[in-house]
Amino acid sequence: MARIIAGVGTSHTPAIGAAVDNGRTHEPYWAPLFKGYEPAKRWMAAVQPDVVIMVYNDHVNAFDFKVIPTFGLGCAEEFPIADEGWGPRPVPIVKGYPELAAHLVQSLVLDEFDMTIVNEMQVDHGLTVPLTLLCGTPPAWPCRVIPLAVNVIQYPAPTGHRCYMLGRAIRKAVQSWDEDLKVVIFGTGGMSHQIQGPRAGLVNPEFDQAFLDGLTRDPQRLVGIQPLEYLREAGAEAIELVMWLIMRGALGEKVEEIYRFYHVPASSTAVGTIILEAR
Amino acid sequence: MTQEKQPTQAPGAPRAKQEAYEDIPGTWVFDAQRARKGYHLNEFLYSLMKDANRKEFRADERAYTLKFKMTEEQREAVLQRAWNRMLELGAVSYALAKLAFTDGKSYQFMASRMTGMTEAEYVDMMLKGGRSPEGWRSKSERRGKS
Secondary structure, eight states: OEEEEEEEEOOOOOHHHEEETTOOOOOOTTTTHHHHHHHHHHHHHOOOOOOEEEEEOOOOSSSSSSSSOSEEOOOOOEOOOOOOOOOOOOOEEEEOOOOHHHHHHHHHHHHHHHOESSSSOOOHHHHHHHHHHHSOOOOSSSSSEEEEEESSSSSSOOHHHHHHHHHHHHHHHTSSSSSEEEEEEEEEEESSOSSSTTTTTTTOOOHHHHHHHHHHHHHHHHTOOHHHHHHHHHHGGGGHHHHHHHHHHTSSSOOEEEEEEEEETTEEEEEEEEEEEEO | OOOOOOOOOOOOOOOOOOGGGGSTTTOOOOOHHHHHHHHHHHHHHHTTTHHHHHHHHHHHHHHHHTTTTOOOOHHHHTTTTTTTHHHHHTTHHHHHHHHHHTOOHHHHHHHHHHHHHHHHHHHHHHHOHHHHHHTSSSSHHHHOOO
16 A cells, blocks of 8 residues: 655745755855755655655746646656756656556545646746755656646635645545555645735744644644735745645644754745654 | 835726735735736746747847737836836736846845845845734735834
């Protein structure tokens, strides 16, 4: 049986990828952030998942505005790296798992989550920066990756409750796959940030820390956070945090917090990461 | 300091009641109505992902924008790099970033222009922990501060 053994929450700020790609990780601006991710990287190397389900959002790279899927599941053999306007990141191509992805789609739709099936897709920093943070700079990514792209760009994003319930359905779908696989699910984006308008640069550490606490101790409180509260308290782009609730929903009731790190800033973003093992 | 404006709408045009998030100061939430108005503007911005298009745009900015069905108001905002005006007229920040990159600028530069700060001032604010939500939660609270 395939099992979701753990979840990782992490920011996916593009400047983090650029810092790695341009060899700037030891500069004073970046060193504390990368030091903070070292234990997470060691955890990832020790766990060696077979598959990562990467919940992330595309930033107007794979999808323009012709079609906007709320939930798009990547079913391809591989996912090329997008050129976001300054050339593709120099990272390995992302290998998918089409057989398992097809199974997830089938199970999820029958569970009333109407996924958009994506058979060709380039992936941007939303997906590659978390891989870089947790896996470093290997010549090939150490596991297969199933991308789950969530619309958080055009308001409204799916609600926190909807995301949490989708996570639960993903757990069920994975458990009905008859192959001995270790699966880790990532929820990415956030934490508090706003990159538009005169209010750009907003950061709310209290909100972020309470969100991290809630993932471990009280996910039901987080499920109740309404879209307006994310926008008002944590910035227009903090709505990305609903993607962390898909991850949390996929872990079952009981979790153990293995690691947490929080840092301000990376570009305009408050950066957080948390590792939760399913118990 | 950048002016905050209400979204423009012709009097008597069909509309939903004011959304609660319109009360957040300094923010243009990219909602379905704004996305509808900004569709061609955003498709123009998206086109700047391709180097050939960036070159064509740089060679004659106005001529290139005429290939897209955006309004004259939107076109002027693009040519003037009026970042907040573009947001107001339906651009989304991630698409706007393509224009900043075309100009050889960064996300942080773009954000600093939107806040009316220099890039150095903006970077410094972020290094000091970013902008506190205090005074920025609602327009009424904001007015109380200024």
